[in-house]
Amino acid sequence: MTDTLASPGVAATVARLREQVCALHAELVRYGLVVWTAGNVSARVPGHDLMVIKPSGVSYDDLTPQTMVLCDLHGTPVEGDLTPSSDTAAHAHVYRTMPGVGGVVHTHSTYASAWAARAEPIPCVLTAMSDEFGGDIPIGPFSLIGDESIGRGVVETLAGSRSPAVIMQNHGVFTIGADARAAVKAAVMCEDVARTVHLARQLGDTVPIPQAEIDSLWDRYQNVYGQR
Amino acid sequence: MTDTLASPGVAATVARLREQVCALHAELVRYGLVVWTAGNVSARVPGHDLMVIKPSGVSYDDLTPQTMVLCDLHGTPVEGDLTPSSDTAAHAHVYRTMPGVGGVVHTHSTYASAWAARAEPIPCVLTAMSDEFGGDIPIGPFSLIGDESIGRGVVETLAGSRSPAVIMQNHGVFTIGADARAAVKAAVMCEDVARTVHLARQLGDTVPIPQAEIDSLWDRYQNVYGQR
Amino acid sequence: MTDTLASPGVAATVARLREQVCALHAELVRYGLVVWTAGNVSARVPGHDLMVIKPSGVSYDDLTPQTMVLCDLHGTPVEGDLTPSSDTAAHAHVYRTMPGVGGVVHTHSTYASAWAARAEPIPCVLTAMSDEFGGDIPIGPFSLIGDESIGRGVVETLAGSRSPAVIMQNHGVFTIGADARAAVKAAVMCEDVARTVHLARQLGDTVPIPQAEIDSLWDRYQNVYGQR
Amino acid sequence: MTDTLASPGVAATVARLREQVCALHAELVRYGLVVWTAGNVSARVPGHDLMVIKPSGVSYDDLTPQTMVLCDLHGTPVEGDLTPSSDTAAHAHVYRTMPGVGGVVHTHSTYASAWAARAEPIPCVLTAMSDEFGGDIPIGPFSLIGDESIGRGVVETLAGSRSPAVIMQNHGVFTIGADARAAVKAAVMCEDVARTVHLARQLGDTVPIPQAEIDSLWDRYQNVYGQR
Secondary structure, eight states: OHHHHHSHHHHHHHHHHHHHHHHHHHHHHHTTOOOTTOOEEEEEETTTTEEEEOBTTOOGGGOOGGGSEEEETTSOBOSSSOOBOTTHHHHHHHHHHOTTOOEEEEEOOHHHHHHHHHTOOBOOOSHHHHHHHSSOBOEEOOOOSSSTHHHHHHHHHHHTOSOSEEEETTTEEEEEESSHHHHHHHHHHHHHHHHHHHHHHHTSOOOOOOHHHHHHHHHHHHHTSSOO | OHHHHHSHHHHHHHHHHHHHHHHHHHHHHHTTOOOTTOOEEEEEETTTTEEEEOBTTOOGGGOOGGGSEEEETTSOBOSSSOOBOTTHHHHHHHHHHOTTOOEEEEEOOHHHHHHHHHTOOBOOOSHHHHHHHSSOBOEEOOOOSSSTHHHHHHHHHHHTOSOSEEEETTTEEEEEESSHHHHHHHHHHHHHHHHHHHHHHHTSOOOOOOHHHHHHHHHHHHHTSSOO | OHHHHHSHHHHHHHHHHHHHHHHHHHHHHHTTOOOTTOOEEEEEETTTTEEEEOBTTOOGGGOOGGGSEEEETTSOBOSSSOOBOTTHHHHHHHHHHOTTOOEEEEEOOHHHHHHHHHTOOBOOOSHHHHHHHSSOBOEEOOOOSSSTHHHHHHHHHHHTOSOSEEEETTTEEEEEESSHHHHHHHHHHHHHHHHHHHHHHHTSOOOOOOHHHHHHHHHHHHHTSSOO | OHHHHHSHHHHHHHHHHHHHHHHHHHHHHHTTOOOTTOOEEEEEETTTTEEEEOBTTOOGGGOOGGGSEEEETTSOBOSSSOOBOTTHHHHHHHHHHOTTOOEEEEEOOHHHHHHHHHTOOBOOOSHHHHHHHSSOBOEEOOOOSSSTHHHHHHHHHHHTOSOSEEEETTTEEEEEESSHHHHHHHHHHHHHHHHHHHHHHHTSOOOOOOHHHHHHHHHHHHHTSSOO
């Protein structure tokens, strides 16, 4: 591992990811997805069995690129003195199991966690949900925190879904993406639709979107939306 | 088209509208009507078959006057390299069909989108709603995104209403105005009354406002309110 | 009137009130009680039949001390070119009828306006409500905007209550105070308790506070709280 | 007392606590737990029968380290001219009775106060709640403000609970901690879970967490979470 980190290319990549992951934590704050020290973002170091993740129990105000913790994909720190997030084992399990995933985010965002406390998936009744999630946002199992149970629940639940977000029962949200920014986007959109569908349901029944229309919206968003 | 854009008067107008439309996007953020890259504002170039609109999938932080996309009224870009909003065809249809409209706004603002998910119009039970909307805010049909279907639904729904806002089923809000600022105002007020009426209905029945009073309030607001 | 305004003492008082009323409008924005150009604050010029109030339909960003409008207590401007708030007649009626009132505030703040749409008074189930309002916050009658009807409804409703706030049916909130700052405080506290009691009622019945305890809390707050 | 304060070590500790308690009040504002002048934070002066607390009825914008009031543990000011918070007797009672407590916070935060108005404890249905509170957040008795009744209710309720937060009926929240920062954290987390569980309950039944799992989560959070 020491040899790997001594390579100038890897060192530059890790430095860039420390900057990016630190900055993305500020997006969690800006969008109101986290309070105090809860929540975390990680990024895989592409091509290496390494990840960069938030330190445990450190305030968002005190995060700097240097406080981000570099770990191997079993969650063991390989640089620095800080203890990584207590969700590190879950992130590491996702990276080991899902090779296409480059970023993972975890939050207790309010509305999504309210669905979590009822263990109820969010039904796809919005075009914005069809775009980003391609259907319902599924519920993952209850697990204790600290070991790989959560990671296994995340991976197993996402395996049966187009959704980059899973709502873990009684807990909160995990999202994945091709990189950390995409995972943060999924976390932001997950809370946004969790809130809108919650409110919609408060005053009556929602109108379902036919599956063919969901498919069509999802396909367009994945392939046409944005800049090429 | 090249000839038109080469005219100094048109170039100055387009430059001014790029500034204004860019600045109005910041109002959507300030009032919490949009998250991530969702939502868009456009303005007609008065006297020309041209409009200025947000680029597709670009963050609000990264918007500048130069990133706004100048399109014809079929949604085809006529300057620059960026792809316009995926709602461009809807905006363009509104401008082609409603000559008095100078600005269009689209958002997925939270409370309005909750009414959208139930396909339920917002009843006029507030004086502020009588002022700005002159009655209920109507529901438009479900449509796929990307072609003119949404634009047709917007125009057909607004044709039967005083309201400058329409809530599109399962989707979100479109608003119109004499200029882009008026359309942004309608989007802000639409979310404001969507939220207040939502909350009112949570705890019981609302008190209707008689139609004659709605008419009186609307007339005063259109003709007396503000500076002359 | 010209003679009165030429007196150095009056001119200095008016200048000070223009500063204060302008600054207090920013408190309405900070506490989320207003959107766009809705809402207004006024202050009586002590010892004179004059008041300072927001201009009609001007954005909060564009307010300066000089844009505040000096009116007589029938709502007629006596200085400057701007049209005063369309609620000016209501404010003026309050000042003419209630000599102890030095400030008036009007908002469409969200939760209070939700109670307004149901024409339902807010029951006193919080110690903070006992402190500031001394009991329930009452409902005033529906009135059209622009003439003195609203002012009469405000005065008649507050006459039977300790509350410095009244919720006008289908409309919003009017608050009074010994000065404009006290009226703004009442507007902030009104929305705060409107929101808390709304939420409390969503999940079941609230526990009433016995009248003797309300009286005791109100007396202490009026006489002991704060700096002497 | 004068002798104690003349000791350089005590003076330095008091100066440091004035800074800290003043800064922590800004956290109450940042997290939206307080409006206008409501709410307060205090800190014990370790090893002395002294505490530092917010002055009564002073705006958060006007707080400085020097405006914090130094009191003995019966709530009598021992330095300066300002009157301490009207909740001072409650804070003082907690410090006298619970020697392990170094900080106390009081707020009327919105969602927690909604539970207070129903006198309903918050059930532990979130892992974040298990972590911080180790079970339900309990309800304390209704008390008048100003004397030690509230302090007694706080102490008696917390005696039977792992929770550092108690929701006082019809009133708001009191939290305790080893220091003032820990008490502020408990106040932030209390409102966060009060909101999430409120929302969860709006749309149906929540899923309980078995007691053994709550115990396990609480134990890990107290002993493993954060930096060592």
